Amino acid sequence: MADFLDLIVFVILMVVGYTAGRMAERRHYRSILAREQELGGVMVFSNRFPPLSGVRGQALVAGSVVISEDYFKRVVSGIQSIFGGRLRSYESLLDRARREAVLRMKEEARGKGSRMIVNVKFQTFSIPGRNPRSYGAVEVMAYGTALTQA
Amino acid sequence: MEYRNPQVPEGINVSATHPLLDFLRLLGGLAVIAAVVIAAAVFLADRLAKYIPFQAEQEFASQFSGKLPAPGVVSTYLQQLATRLASAQGLPPGMGVTVHFVDEPTVNAFATLGGNIVVFRGLLARMPSENALAMVLGHEIAHVKLRHPVSTMGRGLAIGVAVATISSGAGNDIAGRTIGHAGLLTAMTFSRAQERAADEEALRALAQVYGHVAHADEVFRLLAEEAAKLPVDPPAFLRTHPLDRERIDAIAQAAQANHWPTTGSLLALPDDVRKLISTPGP
Amino acid sequence: MLISNLEIIPGSRIVKHLGLVQGSTVRSKHVGKDIMAGLKNIVGGELKGYTDLLKEARQEATDRMVQQAKGIGANAVLNVRFSTSSITQGAAEMLAYGTAVVLE
Numbered sequence A: 001m002a003d004f005l006d007l008i009v010f011v012i013l014m015v016v017g018y019t020a021g022r023m024a025e026r027r028h029y030r031s032i033l034a035r036e037q038e039l040g041g042v043m044v045f046s047n048r049f050p051p052l053s054g055v056r057g058q059a060l061v062a063g064s065v066v067i068s069e070d071y072f073k074r075v076v077s078g079i080q081s082i083f084g085g086r087l088r089s090y091e092s093l094l095d096r097a098r099r100e101a102v103l104r105m106k107e108e109a110r111g112k113g114s115r116m117i118v119n120v121k122f123q124t125f126s127i128p129g130r131n132p133r134s135y136g137a138v139e140v141m142a143y144g145t146a147l148t149q150a
Numbered sequence B: 001m002e003y004r005n006p007q008v009p010e011g012i013n014v015s016a017t018h019p020l021l022d023f024l025r026l027l028g029g030l031a032v033i034a035a036v037v038i039a040a041a042v043f044l045a046d047r048l049a050k051y052i053p054f055q056a057e058q059e060f061a062s063q064f065s066g067k068l069p070a071p072g073v074v075s076t077y078l079q080q081l082a083t084r085l086a087s088a089q090g091l092p093p094g095m096g097v098t099v100h101f102v103d104e105p106t107v108n109a110f111a112t113l114g115g116n117i118v119v120f121r122g123l124l125a126r127m128p129s130e131n132a133l134a135m136v137l138g139h140e141i142a143h144v145k146l147r148h149p150v151s152t153m154g155r156g157l158a159i160g161v162a163v164a165t166i167s168s169g170a171g172n173d174i175a176g177r178t179i180g181h182a183g184l185l186t187a188m189t190f191s192r193a194q195e196r197a198a199d200e201e202a203l204r205a206l207a208q209v210y211g212h213v214a215h216a217d218e219v220f221r222l223l224a225e226e227a228a229k230l231p232v233d234p235p236a237f238l239r240t241h242p243l244d245r246e247r248i249d250a251i252a253q254a255a256q257a258n259h260w261p262t263t264g265s266l267l268a269l270p271d272d273v274r275k276l277i278s279t280p281g282p
Numbered sequence C: 001m002l003i004s005n006l007e008i009i010p011g012s013r014i015v016k017h018l019g020l021v022q023g024s025t026v027r028s029k030h031v032g033k034d035i036m037a038g039l040k041n042i043v044g045g046e047l048k049g050y051t052d053l054l055k056e057a058r059q060e061a062t063d064r065m066v067q068q069a070k071g072i073g074a075n076a077v078l079n080v081r082f083s084t085s086s087i088t089q090g091a092a093e094m095l096a097y098g099t100a101v102v103l104e
Helices: A002-041 A071-083 A088-111 B019-049 B054-062 B073-089 B121-126 B130-145 B148-170 B173-210 B218-229 B244-258 B271-278 C031-043 C048-071
Strands: A055-068 A116-128 A135-149 B098-102 B109-112 B116-120 C014-028 C076-088 C091-103
Touching (some): A002 A071, A002 B019, A071 A088, A071 B019, A071 C014, A071 C076, A088 A116, A088 A135, A088 B019, A088 C014, A116 C076, B019 B148, B073 B098, B073 B130, B073 B173, B098 B121, B109 B130, B109 B148, B116 B121, B116 B130, B121 B271, B130 B173, B130 B218, B148 B173, C014 C048, C048 C076
Parallel strands (some): B098 B116
Antiparallel strands (some): A055 A135, A116 A135, B109 B116, C014 C091
């Protein structure tokens, strides 16, 4: 009987993880798309050298976000890693996190009156959970130099 | 030099597959792999278990002999019957059976390592004749002869190891346990084949000792009645023993194929035994 | 599509900077290779399985970055950088990013 209880708990966690996870993801993507339109005026480049004329000031700006996986993603990627290949369930997680980090960096730059960020770099970390076998969350940080025009 | 930031096309860094479909496909693949690995582990365990000498089994079982009940009138009678059936089945030299009688109302009998067979009063009291009892004893003796107890122990170990390997890959406790249960369900199918083989051997011995196979299916009718009384009937797949109906049919078919008469004179249990088993024990 | 981690390509002129493009992929090796790697932990040496994993991931990440660049009309990606991180047990994310430009 205890076996079936285990199975029932598992199914409940999967269902909750899936539905809540999907809803959160959709909502986040909508917010990302809207803000990308809005912040389109702040441009990002990974060039190291700024344009040689017309630059008045520069400041280091950064944006970071920590997004957690949901139970459904964790189980699916666990099974996927037995077979190897692309972990499709994590791709959307990282895509969201990166775009969110860039948007937050752009917001900070706009706050300083800048319209261009150069030398943008990314850092990705995975934050483990307490239990060594569980993986908790992914942190992405985007940073660069925001230039203000003369 | 122009600086612009046109909108990048969507969906390049993500896969378009629907997550649920993905999950179902993965689950299917995993189930296939689990079934294959467990079948392989069980097959190996079966082959290798036979190489464990019977003496080793007996030594292992002798550790628990302190817990078994002392011999008495009933167990002496059962031992005599068992010895006749064992010689009819042609047990290999060095292999013997020891029958123990447990005075409890459980309707059951089982064979375990070292040729030890346990029969409960509950089952004995329901036996309408010695012939029916002989079928039960013969069935358990056949398990010993075919080395099923040591096989099952080996299988259990092999499945445990295989499932632990697969579920460690899944990297998640509850998911791992669920995979473990799936593994056990596959294992139950194999032990039903063992039960069928034991039934056949027992029937053969019965025919040899008594000249006919009357009352061979009595115990299964009994079990079917007991099961009908239960409020919930577990589905066939989850039981280790093949459905009683199937076993009754199998007996009828074997009797026909081997030309064993299904009717004949029945022997009753000895009086002193019947007296002891009809009154509830201490 | 020209891919380089140089700032300026000698002999060409950048006409337009088209912004940041990224390609990323998350990959893992199957459990068989994991077991081999576990055994390799005893003798040491190169883990061929994981080397291959990262090479495939790098290739795919670069391809996706190029796809994004093509989508906005670039013909070269400069200042390409790679970043690797481990996401979960046995899986690694490879990110390739750079600036999409139009060269002449």
